[in-house]
Amino acid sequence: MPKVLVTGGAGFIGSHVADVFLENGWEVTIVDDLSSGKPENVPAAADFQQISVTSSELARLVTQTRFDVVTHLAAQIDVRKSVADPINDATINILGTLNLMEALRAARATTRVVFTSTGGALYGDFNTPPNYETYPKDPESPYAISKLSAEYYLAYFGRVHNMDSAAVRFGNVYGPRQDPHGEAGVVAIFCGRILESKPLTIFGDGSQTRDYVYVGDVARAVYLAATEALPERGRLDARAFNIGTGKGTSVVDLAKLLQQAAGVKARIEFAPHRPGEQQDSFVNADKARDLLGWTPSVTLSQGLARTFAWFEQRVGGVTV
Numbered sequence: 001m002p003k004v005l006v007t008g009g010a011g012f013i014g015s016h017v018a019d020v021f022l023e024n025g026w027e028v029t030i031v032d033d034l035s036s037g038k039p040e041n042v043p044a045a046a047d048f049q050q051i052s053v054t055s056s057e058l059a060r061l062v063t064q065t066r067f068d069v070v071t072h073l074a075a076q077i078d079v080r081k082s083v084a085d086p087i088n089d090a091t092i093n094i095l096g097t098l099n100l101m102e103a104l105r106a107a108r109a110t111t112r113v114v115f116t117s118t119g120g121a122l123y124g125d126f127n128t129p130p131n132y133e134t135y136p137k138d139p140e141s142p143y144a145i146s147k148l149s150a151e152y153y154l155a156y157f158g159r160v161h162n163m164d165s166a167a168v169r170f171g172n173v174y175g176p177r178q179d180p181h182g183e184a185g186v187v188a189i190f191c192g193r194i195l196e197s198k199p200l201t202i203f204g205d206g207s208q209t210r211d212y213v214y215v216g217d218v219a220r221a222v223y224l225a226a227t228e229a230l231p232e233r234g235r236l237d238a239r240a241f242n243i244g245t246g247k248g249t250s251v252v253d254l255a256k257l258l259q260q261a262a263g264v265k266a267r268i269e270f271a272p273h274r275p276g277e278q279q280d281s282f283v284n285a286d287k288a289r290d291l292l293g294w295t296p297s298v299t300l301s302q303g304l305a306r307t308f309a310w311f312e313q314r315v316g317g318v319t320v
C-alpha cells in the first residue's frame with residue numbers, strides 16, 4: 001500500500017485530501033498540532049499524530065517512515081495574523097516547510113512533496129487577472145511572502161538536491177468543514193450568519209472578485225499533483241499549478257447565489273472597504289488541466305448548496 005503523510009490533515013482542506021487518498025487505497029498518516037484543526041475532521045482510517053511541523057518529532061517521523069508522498073498543508077493561514085505577528089507566520093510556514101524538507105533530504109527519501117500555496121495573495125494587485133503561473137509575484141502580506149518563500153525553497157531542493165515536489169496554488173477554497181470564525185472563508189462566514197439569522201456583511205461595494213473553488217475539487221487536484229507525471233524541474237513556476245475555476249465572482253453575486261442555493265433571503269449590510277484588500281483575484285488553471293488532467297467538476301451553485309446543507313445539518317446537531 002502506498003503511504004502518504006498529510007500535514008494539516010485535521011484542518012479544512014487537509015481532511016478532504018486525506019479522504020481522497022483513503023478512497024484511492026493509500027495508507028494515510030496525519031500530522032497536525034490542532035492549533036486550528038479539529039480532531040473530528042480526522043478520518044477514522046487515518047493514523048493521527050499531534051505534532052508540530054516545526055518539531056524534531058516531525059523530522060523523526062519522516063525519517064523512520066518511508067512516505068511515498070507528503071502533502072504539506074499545515075500552515076498559519078490568516079493574512080491578518082501574519083501582519084500582526086510575521087515571525088510566528090514565518091516560523092510555521094517557512095521554517096516548518098524547511099524542517100520537513102531538510103529531514104527528507106537527510107533521510108535521502110524519494111518522497112514527492114506537494115506544497116499548498118496561494119493563487120490569490122501570491123500574485124498581488126499588480127497583475128490583471130486571470131493570473132497565470134508565470135506572472136510576476138508581488139506578495140503584499142507576510143503570509144504571501146512566507147508561501148512564496150516556501151515555494152522558492154522547494155525549487156531549490158529540486159535543483160540542488162534532486163528532490164521531487166510540486167506546488168498547487170489555490171483560489172478561494174470553500175466547502176464543508178471550513179471554519180466560519182477565521183478570516184479566510186467568506187462562504188463559511190455567510191453560511192454561519194444565515195443560520196444565525198444575521199445580516200451578511202460586505203466590505204466596500206462588494207465588487208471585488210475571487211475565484212471560488214470547491215474543496216472536493218481542490219483535494220482531487222492535490223491527489224493528481226501527488227500521483228501524475230510532472231514537468232521537468234526548472235524555474236520557480238515549472239512545477240506550480242493554479243487551481244481555480246478561471247472565473248471571478250463578486251462578493252455581491254456570491255451573496256445572491258448563496259441565498260438562492262440555501263433557499264433563504266438574508267439582509268445585506270455594507271461596511272467600509274478594508275485597506276489592503278485585493279480588488280480582483282482569479283487564476284487561469286489551464287496548466288493543471290493540460291498536465292494533471294484536472295478540471296473543476298462542481299459548479300459554484302452546486303458547491304454552495306452542498307456547503308450550506310452541511311452547515312445546516314451541523315447546527316441541527318447531525319455530524320457528517
Ligand SMILES: NC(=O)c1ccc[n+]([C@@H]2O[C@H](COP(=O)([O-])OP(=O)(O)OC[C@H]3O[C@@H](n4cnc5c(N)ncnc54)[C@H](O)[C@@H]3O)[C@@H](O)[C@H]2O)c1
Binds near residue numbers: 054092170
Ligand atoms: N482555504 C483557502 O482558501 C486556501 C487558499 C490558498 C491556500 N490555502 C492553503 O491550504 C492549506 C490548508 O488550509 P485550510 O484552509 O485547510 O486551513 P486550516 O487552518 O483548516 O488548516 C491548516 C491546518 O494546519 C494545522 N497547523 C497549523 N500550524 C501547524 C503546525 N505548526 N504544525 C502542525 N499543524 C499545524 C492547523 O491545526 C490546521 O488543521 C494551507 O497551507 C493554506 O495556506 C488555503
